[in-house]
Amino acid sequence: MADTTILALCGKGGVGKTSIAALMVKLLSERNDRKILAIDADPAVGLASALGMTVRKTVDDIRKELIGNIRKSASPGQLETLKSLDYEMLDALEEQGRFALLAIGRSEDEGCFCRINNLLKDIINDLADKFDIVLIDGEAGIEQINRRVMKTVDQLVLVSDTSAKGIGVANTIAHVAHEKKAVDFKSMGLVLNRVRTQAEVDGIRARTRIPIYGWIPEDDLVREYDYKGRSLTGMSGDSSMLSALAGMLERMVKPA
Numbered sequence: 100m101a102d103t104t105i106l107a108l109c110g111k112g113g114v115g116k117t118s119i120a121a122l123m124v125k126l127l128s129e130r131n132d133r134k135i136l137a138i139d140a141d142p143a144v145g146l147a148s149a150l151g152m153t154v155r156k157t158v159d160d161i162r163k164e165l166i167g168n169i170r171k172s173a174s175p176g177q178l179e180t181l182k183s184l185d186y187e188m189l190d191a192l193e194e195q196g197r198f199a200l201l202a203i204g205r206s207e208d209e210g211c212f213c214r215i216n217n218l219l220k221d222i223i224n225d226l227a228d229k230f231d232i233v234l235i236d237g238e239a240g241i242e243q244i245n246r247r248v249m250k251t252v253d254q255l256v257l258v259s260d261t262s263a264k265g266i267g268v269a270n271t272i273a274h275v276a277h278e279k280k281a282v283d284f285k286s287m288g289l290v291l292n293r294v295r296t297q298a299e300v301d302g303i304r305a306r307t308r309i310p311i312y313g314w315i316p317e318d319d320l321v322r323e324y325d326y327k328g329r330s331l332t333g334m335s336g337d338s339s340m341l342s343a344l345a346g347m348l349e350r351m352v353k354p355a
Contacts, residue, residue, distance in 0.1 A: 110258035151330025157204025
């Protein structure tokens, strides 16, 4: 994956993480020289909706089908299984323009099938290798990114609004990432959303050791799109959120 840049977004629910992920996908896909893979690793599968896409099949659908076959003793040989999983994973990809979406889905307790989970993760990594940039929209915690998606990311992007709870969750995620090595990362930073004043940013900077990648002002246009259930990929350059994210991405992702 030497030539693939991987960004993983995590943060407390409700801070605008999925909207930010969708707009990042939009901005990155508009760079004509890049192929983008968006991975919706949040069980709520909100990224698909924000991108205006429909998910027909998730990775967990594939996993459950394979486990069902094993329980019925109907599982084919290893080579046939690999070929089938490769096909199933490609079939689960939803494409739109210069980006594709892969939804992980909601994992349910099916017993211990570690080999299957590791095999699926390996296939996801092989699939990601075919793209220039991979953007993962994750849950609040980061353990599931390691367990269900991939072990190593380039940019671990912690998203928070200006609330004390949001910053607290971001600090906890940063601690787990550093101390428990829940996921390997090259760089980690905080993106602040729904900021009203520079004073808020300065106050938060005093309450966290996480480097701040940048901040995003409150954007009524994003709120309107969310309220109407419209795809964020249709937003125009008049959005202050788009402008702020474009500047951050220039620093996060190296030119081709």
